[in-house]
Amino acid sequence: MAQYLVTGGAGFIGSNLCHALVGRGERVRVLDNLSTGHEANIADLIAAGHLELIRGDVTDRDAVGKAMAGVDYVLHQAAVASVQRSIDDPLTSDFANVHGTVTVLNAAQKAKVKRVVYAASSSAYGNKAAGSAKVETMIPEPLSPYAVSKLAAEYYMKAFYASYGLETVALRYFNVFGPRQDPKSHYAAVIPLFVTAALQNGSATIYGDGQQSRDFCFIDNVVEANLLACTAEGAAGETFNLGCGDKISLLQVLDVIGEIVGHKVERKHEPTRTGDIRESLADISKARRILGYGAKVRFPDGIKLTVDWYKKLLKL
Ligand SMILES: NC(=O)c1ccc[n+]([C@@H]2O[C@H](COP(=O)([O-])OP(=O)(O)OC[C@H]3O[C@@H](n4cnc5c(N)ncnc54)[C@H](O)[C@@H]3O)[C@@H](O)[C@H]2O)c1
Known part of the structure; x- marks a missing residue:
């Protein structure tokens, strides 16, 4: 049984990590300022005494130092996780995403943590090589303040490995979706918006064609992938794409959701947004080879599970 610290553990991805870790019998602590995350996402684990929640900020050196005591593995998910929000307010994104990450790394190194696994982002690639899959060896081309901040933090992962020998692994998530992704946030992601629109007979807004x-x-x-990345040999200091290797357009997403809910989802087109990327597809061969990652749940099955979850959330 190891001790894990999940930063941002009350958020979408972090809370799913917490449930999986507790399910495996691990000890889990969360550091979250609850800015976009919700205690409700982990309330069952807290109530059962399986998880300790520290309400605090990753930029607060004291809070991070306390959260790091006795930790074996850090899953660093905390960030201001929206391209649009970073365009509206680049300073807040930079402070949380870059300074917050350095604060976490500094404390992890001092506490002699075994490994830090970081939620990096595919936004690092920008519009690089549109038409083909992104490979980790490509020179990044971040287009938004968010993308720059996530990439800067990724470079800090490598720098802490090179400078201090602190083992770090960066997973460049592509577009993640599933249960507990917030549909109500001002900066909600596309799948929660599409699914909730479909279930409530509303219309889905599409920016562009x-x-x-x-x-x-x-x-x-x-x-x-996060669980594998904690212990995989040959992963320290490395960056991995984390997607499924499937290219799916927004129109296809709406078609699949329409089939599941049993009616065509109405569409409303708006002009393309600044910083929006045309195509994003992962080459996941490195993650398969070194992490043993399987990308087991593909889009059609994942979206069915997701629709079921939002049905329950909306009490439909
Ligand atoms: N969702 C995706 O498709 C995707 C894609 C690429 C990368 N990521 C990265 O994955 C991570 C998790 O994203 P998510 O989709 O779960 O978003 P989320 O907003 O649901 O989760 C982020 C969590 O971090 C917390 N947080 C934010 N700033 C903090 C701070 N300064 N101190 C402490 N806690 C703070 C929030 O309260 C929230 O619980 C982020 O680092 C994000 O950049 C997500």
Whole structure:
């Protein structure tokens, strides 16, 4: 039984990691300022005495130092996780995403943590090599303040490995979706918005023509990769793409959701947004080879599970 610290553990991805870790009998502590995360996401684990929640900020050196005591593995998920929000307010994104990450790394190194696994982002690639899958060896081309902040923090992962020997692994998540992703946030992601619109007979807003595509990756795959990344040999100091290797357009997403809910989802087109990327597809061969990652749950199954979850959430 190891001690894990999940930063941002009350958020979408972090809370799913917490449930998986507790399910495996691990000891779990969360550090979260609850800015976009919700205690409700982990309330069952807290009530059962399986998880300790520290309400605090990753930029607060004292709070991070306390959270790090006795920790074996850090899963660093805390960040201001929205491209649009970083365009509206780049200073807040930078402070949390870059300074917060350095604060976590500094404390992890001092506490002699075994490994830090970081939620990096596919936004690092920008519009690089549109038409083909992104490979980790490509020179990044971040387009938004968010993308720059996530990439800067990724470089800090490598720098702490090179400078102090602190083992770090960066997982460049592509578009993650699944249960506990917030549909109500001002900066909500596309799948929660589409699914809730479909279930409530509303219309889905598409920025641009809807032919833009993403490598949508179901949350269970991200959980699997994080757990593997904690101990995989040859992973320290490395960056891995984390998607499914499937190219799916927004129009296709709406078609699949329409089939599941049994009616066509109404579409409303708006102009393309600044910083929006045309195509994003992961080459996941490195993660398969070194982490043993399987990308087991593909889009059609993942989206069915997701629709079921939102049905329950909306009491439908
Ligand atoms: N969801 C995706 O598709 C995706 C894609 C690429 C990368 N990521 C990265 O994955 C991570 C998790 O994203 P998510 O989708 O679960 O978002 P989320 O907003 O649901 O989770 C982020 C969590 O971090 C917490 N947080 C934010 N700033 C904090 C701070 N300064 N101190 C402490 N806690 C703080 C929030 O309260 C929240 O619980 C982020 O680092 C994000 O950049 C997500």
